[in-house]
Amino acid sequence: MPRFLSEFPRGLAGVGLLLLRTAIALVAARQGVRLVTLADSAWFESGVGLTAILVATALILGLLTPCAAALVAVGAALSARGAVPIMVTPDRLAQGLVLVDAVSLVLLGPGAFSVDARLFGRREIRIGESYRGPRD
Secondary structure, X not given: OOOOOOOOOOHHHHHHHHHHHHHHHHHHXXXXXXXXXXXXXXXXXXXXXXXXXXXXXXXXXXXXXXXXXXXXHHHHHHXXXXXXXXXXXXXXXHHHHHHHHHHHHHHHOOOOOOHHHHHHOOOOOOOOOOOOOOOO
């Protein structure tokens, strides 16, 4: 995981990534709730809906963000092609925007305001007084 997340931007860039994660998570959660609560929902659609809700929770927390965003991107791509009715809305523009946003999040990472930043962020390495440097 650390090789995917080399930086965790702070400041306005971190806030922007938090907003991007939240927007994608809200769309995924809405679609998941709609799939779970459909009256004629089959077991596959219910499972996809529960997965979407779990992925949305992970995105809001910023936990395993590249993996969660990749799942959203795959779902949006399959839905846009009409292969699997994951996204309930038939609007292809909305599906395309979710796809582009999710891919952007995969490439940019979660930002400083995430669980990933706490788990995999930069660490301060202190060298003790016993360190004398390389020997000649």
